[in-house]
Structures are given as structure tokens and as C-alpha cells.
Amino acid sequence: MSEQVDAGTGEGRRIGVFICHCGGNISDYVDVAKVRDALKDEPDVVVSETELFACSDGTQKEMVQAIKDKKLDGLVVASCSPKLHQITFQGVSKRADLNPYSYTQVNVREQCSWAHTDDHEGATEKAIGLVRAGVAKTRLSRPLEPLVVKTLPKTMVVGGGVAGLRAAIGLADIGLGVVIVERASTLGGWVAELGPMFPNEHSGREQIDFLIEEVAKRPSITILTDAELVSKSGSFGNYITEVRVKGQDQMVTAEVGTIVVATGFDTYQPEVGEFGYGIEGVLTLPEFTKLVDGSKGPLIYKDKPVRTIAYVYCVGNRQPAPGNEYCSKFCCAATVHASLKIAARDSELRQYHLHRDIRTYGKFELMYSESRERGSVYMKFPDETPPSVAKMADGRLAVTVVDTQTGNEELTLPADLVVLVTGMVPRKNQDLTSVLKLPVGVDGFYNEIHPKLRPVETVVAGVMIAGACQSPKTLSESVASGLAAVTQSAGILLKGFAELDPLVATVDTEACTGCTDKCLASCPYDAITTVDTDGRKVAEISAAVCKGCGGCVPICPENAIDLLGYTDAQMRASIDSLAKEPVS
Amino acid sequence: MTTIVETGFKPRILVFSTNNISDPGIDLAGSRHMHYPAQVSTMSVPCSSGLKPGWILHAFEQGLDGVFIGSDGDECALLDDCGKRTGSIIAQAQELMKAKGIEPQRLKMAALCSVCAEPFVGYMREFSATLTKLGPISTAAPAAAVAS
Known part of the structure; x- marks a missing residue:
């Protein structure tokens, strides 16, 4: 920070603001040019630019250069959630010899553009307020050094x-x-x-x-x-x-x-009646693979030879909410693999795969090709018309399916075994x-x-x-x-x-009156102690012990405690910026 | 009978969230493109027990119409009695608001977890509706309070 900076207000700082398009994730809903122009007029902002992808390698390098060239002492990037790129841009700061705690990430994606895809004007005004609040916070930031803690190997x-x-x-x-x-x-x-x-x-x-x-x-x-x-x-x-x-x-x-x-994980357990589960001969994928792996030669189920198997895919997966909406990824491959193992033992076996689409990705594709070459029949049913399973008079199973590849014809297949291709659940x-x-x-x-x-x-x-x-x-x-x-x-x-963030609580010893009973009692980590300074009793907070919760901050009757990164002055200045009329 | 006049008033709401718990919940609402009024802005702090009652009052004095605190409650990894502490901060803020004649309904608190996207969006819509009925903030102390 240069000498012209007012320590109390942060006036005179040189802050750079970079507003990210995130491809279009932000700029499709937020008018980033308008945000940039609004920030240009903000006091102490010397750079205000938009970037297509702020996190890209090239842009990071340009930002480092801008910090050096324009002698910036504060950095604000308005992009995604700090959970994603706070570390990235703190790194940009470090590489430009700027203290990483003079960097503020403003979340204009998760907490702005994506939440207000229905209100472009509102989202733009909100983004301006959020970025101004970030600038206010940065203006009052102090250079800090990370805390170093030993770690156990x-x-x-x-x-x-x-x-x-x-x-x-x-x-x-x-x-x-x-x-x-x-x-x-x-x-x-x-x-x-x-x-x-x-x-x-x-x-x-x-x-x-x-x-x-x-x-x-x-x-x-x-x-x-x-x-x-x-x-x-x-x-x-x-x-x-x-x-x-x-x-x-x-x-x-x-x-x-x-x-x-x-x-x-756990395996999905179908309800009784779900695709005929509960009828003899209707098995889940784990039950079926156990049967295959635990036997030799042509498949026998309950003393009867199995001549035809029908597989029903996506049971308990890719369902409309509140069902399991996700895909379990392994089950297509596991089913095709099990069907190949059994086909190798019985060339006469008929196998019908009733699916929504087969997701045997990567090398698994080889199995899928082999399975078709060996005679497995694949039928794709519409999402909204799943197959149904019933028991016939002769004790065999009947699977009714609409096959989209033969003009949505409804077919009924007799089967000895029906395998419900069940996936994973948490x-x-x-x-x-x-x-x-x-x-x-x-x-x-x-x-x-x-x-x-x-x-x-x-x-x-x-x-x-x-x-x-x-x-x-x-x-x-x-x-x-x-x-x-x-x-x-x-x-x-x-x-x-x-290295840990040094965003811990500190005591203004000038303001502290040494009452200390309230703050000492407020800290469950015993980070606060009483010390003598110039013959005066004051509170002291150990940076190594402090967890940075800030719980002691509102307790102090003298307002003598501040949490670094969230100081009283920073919070009030940020609130002021948010409250300012969005477009002046 | 009262007649509701369409004024176009959109209440501005400040949300205090917490870095590790409610903020991810609010992020998730955005990631799922769930909509809430764009006049809602969030400021994140490490823990809701570290909020000063004076900051809440300051927000009202600066013209924001409502303040919502997403508290960590039982989820707080830092303080066991976080819910109680945040409750006490709210009570102190309510006292400050009373002195300024600010309606107590303008301050709301609820526990928000790291995946509480739907509850958050629900709270925001509800709170926005409440504040729309209340109208824009006025921090001038009411005549009765000044007289006493």
C-alpha cells in the first residue's frame, strides 16, 4: 500500500476489478459491461474490466501483469462462488506480489446470474451492489500473513x-x-x-x-x-x-x-410389485450375478432350465423426482457382462435387453458389440412407457414392452427369468x-x-x-x-x-478496558487471555488458538474486538455499498 | 377494507450467511437455477454468532427493507451454543430496532444447512411478500416514541 492511502478509510488505494463472463454463465443474465461501467466511477477503482473466462491461464497472466503495471494494491474478481476460485485468484495476487488477503471474490454466478435467470435487469443491479460491496471490503483490507500449523503425517x-x-x-x-x-x-x-x-x-x-x-x-x-x-x-x-x-x-x-x-453405497431394493418384483423368477441385478457366478453350465433356476432372459434396465434410477434421478453408471456394463458370461455357457439362450439407452461407455463398448454379435436383442422403450412384468398361466413370465425401434409396437415376450437392472443408492x-x-x-x-x-x-x-x-x-x-x-x-x-487463513479475532488494546470477563467466557477454545500492557490489564487473543468464528466480537461492550477480514469498518462499508442505489 | 395499490415496490433484503454452512446452501439454490427476488443480496461471515446487532441496525438505517440471518444452529462446527448466541444477537437487534420504530417483522432468522436450497428460496419469497406488505423502510422514530 502506498503512503497516500488513508489508513482509516482506505481512500487512495488502487483497486482492480475484473468481472467474469464465465462463458455465458454470468453474461447471459447479467449485463457485465454495465457492471464494469458502474464500477469504473467507484472511488479508488483504477481498473475495471470484463473477462471471458477470468480463471483461464491466459487471463490469469494478464491479471498478474495488470496488477504490476497499474501498481494495484487490491484485487476484486466478480465470478463464481469463492468455494471454486478464491484460491485461484489469491494465487494470482501472490504471483503479482500482492498480499492475497487484499483479494476479494464476489459471487455473481451462484448467488446472482444463476439465481435470477428470470430477471436480467434485477440481476445486473444486484451484481453492481455486490461488486461495490467487494470493493468496499478490499479498500479496508490489511496485508496479512498466513498462520503456519504443523500437520500430522x-x-x-x-x-x-x-x-x-x-x-x-x-x-x-x-x-x-x-x-x-x-x-x-x-x-x-x-x-x-x-x-x-x-x-x-x-x-x-x-x-x-x-x-x-x-x-x-x-x-x-x-x-x-x-x-x-x-x-x-x-x-x-x-x-x-x-x-x-x-x-x-x-x-x-x-x-x-x-x-x-x-x-x-447400497444397492437399490425394488418394492414388491415394482416391475413384478416378488414374482418367482424376477431378480435384481445383484441376485442375478450371484446366480450366474455361483453356477456352471446352462443356467438353472429353481430346478428349471432357463431358456429366455429379459433384462429391464434403469430400475430405481433415472426416475422422475422424487425417485432417484441419477444414473448409476455401472449397471449397463455389469448387465451386459453378466449376459456375456452366461451366453458363453449356453449358445441356445435367448436374451432380451429392454433399455432406455445403453451407457456402456469407454472400453465397455467392446462388450456391448460382442453381446449383439452373440445374439442378444436390444429393445429401446420410451421413457414414459416402461415395460410391465406378469406371471402367465403356465407359470412362465411375460414381459410387455413398447419397442421404439419397430414403430412403437407393443410386444409381449415370454421369459423364464426377468432381471431388474438395479443401481446404487446412497x-x-x-x-x-x-x-x-x-x-x-x-x-x-x-x-x-x-x-x-x-x-x-x-x-x-x-x-x-x-x-x-x-x-x-x-x-x-x-x-x-x-x-x-x-x-x-x-x-x-x-x-x-x-498454511491457514489468518482471519482471526484481534483486540484493539487502546479501546479495551480490561473488563475481560465477558470475552474470556465467550471463547470455548480459551484463545483469549488477560495480559498486562504498559501497566494496564487488557485482553489478548492467540492467533494460533483462535478458530476465527468471531463469537467474541458482538460480546465486547467496548467494540474493541475485530475479526480480520470481517472488521466492523469492512462490514459497515460493505452494507453501505449494498444499500446504495444500484444505478446512480 | 384496504385497497392494495400496485406501487412496484420491491423490498431490498440483506442476507447474512455463513461461509461453510448456509452459503453453500444458497450457492446450491443458484446452481439449480431456483429463482428468488434479485433484490436479495448475501454477505457471508464465518459464523452467525459473530454478527454485531449494530450491523443489522446499520442496514436498516442505510435503507435496506429487511435483514435475514441464515444461522448455523446445531450444524455449527465452531460453537456448540451457536443457536443460543445468534438468538441473543437477534434479541439485542430487536431492541435497537424498537428504539428506532422499525417493525420487528423486518428481521428474520432461520437455520439454513449446506444443502438447504429449497428452504432458502421459500424463505426469501415469503419474506419478500411480508416486506412488500409492510412497505419501504422508514427509520424515523414514531411520534409516540419521541414524546416519551
Whole structure:
């Protein structure tokens, strides 16, 4: 900050404002040029520009250059939620030798353009107010240094299925200690129960056994089975957890730096009567794969040879709300694979796949081609007219389907087995969800911060998600996300320390009268103490202990406490800006 | 009987949200393109227990028609008694408002979780309707209060 800046009001600062189009996500609804022009006239704003994509590499470089060239001492980017790009633009600030705490992100996408697609004028006026409030906050910002905390080189993996096991091995290999906490009495999860799988035809059991062997070779991995995580305290990089282990009176305490949640999924269980479920011969996908993998030769069901199988896809998935609206992704491939296994054992078998569209993406496409070459018949039914399943007089099953590829003709197929292709549902884990305060999405799975930019991180710092607890995934996708969580943990823990935002409470010792009983009592973390300054008793707040909640701020009768980043002056100035007439 | 006159008045609302809990909920409402009045603007703080009653009054004095606090309640990761603390801040703010003759209905609080998109949109529509009926803010103390 230059010497011409008024310390009290921030007047005389040099602030740059960049308003992002976000392709059209913002500019389709907000008149960004109007926002730019309104901000041009704002005091202390020396740059006001629009950008097509503020987060793009090229634009970031241009922003760095602008900060240097125009000698900016404050930066405001109006774009998406700070959850996505606050770190990105703090990085831009750092690269331009601007203190990252002089940067303010203004959310004009999630909290403006996207919420007001029906009111372009209103959205534009709102955006102007929000950006002005961001400028007001930046004008009064002070340069701050991050707090450095030591981190523990250890990770807890909750869930010992395929994602958790693979993550544990990766963590150990990268030099971190690992505790696996598995609720069941054995490791392996769902995959351990599966037969031969695409593409190598290794069974799920073999794959899990291989992982368990690898885990056993690594002494830095501790395994707790019949165990549940019941509490988490401490702070980022230094979590203290308690695990309840069946049959043990004492809780097991583990101190860890990060936590990877890989608790998996449950399978969809149809209601009785749903596509004939409950009638003999109507099976779910897991029931069917168990039947296939547990037998040899041509398929026999209840002592009768199976001559015809009908598969009904998308049961319990891709349904209109309030049903499960999502696609489970693995089920098309798993069904086609199971049908190939059984076709190889019985060339006379007739197989009908009644689907909405087949989503055997990537390499799975090879199976789909092979399946058609081997005679499987695929029929696409309209979304609004699903097939129906009934029992015929002779005890066999009849499936009625409208086939869109033969002019919407209604066909009735006799079948010995009907397989309901059921997908994944979120596992009920209320206790764990509340212990870790994990965010749950609309579909009931755990939510990452961003599916592309921060795919395994959650809003809870240091707590990551991997595998199918996040969303339906295939085995290889689960493993990939487990490894992503390894990399993320390594990034946090291998340095041995982490930098935290220094947005903590501070005391204005001039204003403090030393009454201190109220503020001391208000802090559950004991961050506030009494010290002598120049023979006067005043309150002091430890930056290392303070959690930055600001709970002590309204308690102080003298208004002597401020939360950095949210000071009294910043809050009032931001409110003033929001309250200003939108277009002057 | 009262006649409702169409004035075109759109109440301006300030929402205090929290960085980790209600703000993601409000973000989610936008991500799902759920609509609420564009006169609603949000300011985010770490925790609703850190709001000063004076800030709420300041918003009214600056001409904003309503203040809504998305509190963390039981979800708060920072303070066990967050709901109680935020409640006390509201009570103090109500006292300040009373002295200025500001209707108590102009301040509202509700717990908002990180996926509370639908409740948030519902609260905003409801609050906006309430404030539309109340009309624009007037912070001049009523005659009776001045006299006493």
C-alpha cells in the first residue's frame, strides 16, 4: 500500500476489478459491461474490466501483469462462488506480489446470474451492489500473513472397500501412516462378493485378496474392523478421532492429519410389485450375478432350465423426482457382462435387453458389440412407457414392452427369468455424516466442492471423499478417486505444515478496558487471555488458538474486538455499498 | 377494507450467511437455477454468532427493507451454543430496532444447512411478500416514541 492511502478509510488505494463472463454463465443474465461501467466511477477503482473466462491461464497472466503495471494494491474478481476460485485468484495476487488477503471474490454466478435467470435487469443491479460491496471490503483490507500449523503425517481411511484399500496402499507408499476403520468384520466391501469382472475376468474376491495382501505388507497401515468412527475434534492437519471397536470397552484414539471417507453405497431394493418384483423368477441385478457366478453350465433356476432372459434396465434410477434421478453408471456394463458370461455357457439362450439407452461407455463398448454379435436383442422403450412384468398361466413370465425401434409396437415376450437392472443408492450413514459434518447432495450422496476442479475435497477442510459414497462409480472410477484422495492428502501432509487463513479475532488494546470477563467466557477454545500492557490489564487473543468464528466480537461492550477480514469498518462499508442505489 | 395499490415496490433484503454452512446452501439454490427476488443480496461471515446487532441496525438505517440471518444452529462446527448466541444477537437487534420504530417483522432468522436450497428460496419469497406488505423502510422514530 502506498503512503497516500488513508489508513482509516482506505481512500487512495488502487483497486482492480475484473468481472467474469464465465462463458455465458454470468453474461447471459447479467449485463457485465454495465457492471464494469458502474464500477469504473467507484472511488479508488483504477481498473475495471470484463473477462471471458477470468480463471483461464491466459487471463490469469494478464491479471498478474495488470496488477504490476497499474501498481494495484487490491484485487476484486466478480465470478463464481469463492468455494471454486478464491484460491485461484489469491494465487494470482501472490504471483503479482500482492498480499492475497487484499483479494476479494464476489459471487455473481451462484448467488446472482444463476439465481435470477428470470430477471436480467434485477440481476445486473444486484451484481453492481455486490461488486461495490467487494470493493468496499478490499479498500479496508490489511496485508496479512498466513498462520503456519504443523500437520500430522497420518490419514484415516473410513471404509475398507476397494476405494479405501487402494487409497490406504497409496498413502502408505507415499510415506504417510494409515488407519483403516471398517464397520464390517472383514475388509472388501461389495467388490469382495463379485465374480469375474471386465476386462481381465479376475473375480472381485481375487482383486480384494490382492489388495489385502498388499496392505498386510505395509507396516504403516493399521486395520480396525468391527469399528466405527464416533468423534472428531482438533483442527485442520491435527484431528483427534475416537473409534469404537466392537468388544472393546475403551475407545481407540487416533490422531490424524486428514480423513478419507470411502464408505461405499447400497444397492437399490425394488418394492414388491415394482416391475413384478416378488414374482418367482424376477431378480435384481445383484441376485442375478450371484446366480450366474455361483453356477456352471446352462443356467438353472429353481430346478428349471432357463431358456429366455429379459433384462429391464434403469430400475430405481433415472426416475422422475422424487425417485432417484441419477444414473448409476455401472449397471449397463455389469448387465451386459453378466449376459456375456452366461451366453458363453449356453449358445441356445435367448436374451432380451429392454433399455432406455445403453451407457456402456469407454472400453465397455467392446462388450456391448460382442453381446449383439452373440445374439442378444436390444429393445429401446420410451421413457414414459416402461415395460410391465406378469406371471402367465403356465407359470412362465411375460414381459410387455413398447419397442421404439419397430414403430412403437407393443410386444409381449415370454421369459423364464426377468432381471431388474438395479443401481446404487446412497448408504445410510447418519452417524458418520454428523460426526464429520459431511455435506450431502440432493441425491443423498456426499458432495465434493467441485466435480472437476476439486473432486475429492469437501467443505470440511482435510476431510476427503472417495469411491461410491460420492456418487455411483465403476470399480476403476472408485480406485481412481481413492488415488486422487491420496494425492490430495499428500499435498496437505507431506510438507509437515499447512498454511491457514489468518482471519482471526484481534483486540484493539487502546479501546479495551480490561473488563475481560465477558470475552474470556465467550471463547470455548480459551484463545483469549488477560495480559498486562504498559501497566494496564487488557485482553489478548492467540492467533494460533483462535478458530476465527468471531463469537467474541458482538460480546465486547467496548467494540474493541475485530475479526480480520470481517472488521466492523469492512462490514459497515460493505452494507453501505449494498444499500446504495444500484444505478446512480 | 384496504385497497392494495400496485406501487412496484420491491423490498431490498440483506442476507447474512455463513461461509461453510448456509452459503453453500444458497450457492446450491443458484446452481439449480431456483429463482428468488434479485433484490436479495448475501454477505457471508464465518459464523452467525459473530454478527454485531449494530450491523443489522446499520442496514436498516442505510435503507435496506429487511435483514435475514441464515444461522448455523446445531450444524455449527465452531460453537456448540451457536443457536443460543445468534438468538441473543437477534434479541439485542430487536431492541435497537424498537428504539428506532422499525417493525420487528423486518428481521428474520432461520437455520439454513449446506444443502438447504429449497428452504432458502421459500424463505426469501415469503419474506419478500411480508416486506412488500409492510412497505419501504422508514427509520424515523414514531411520534409516540419521541414524546416519551
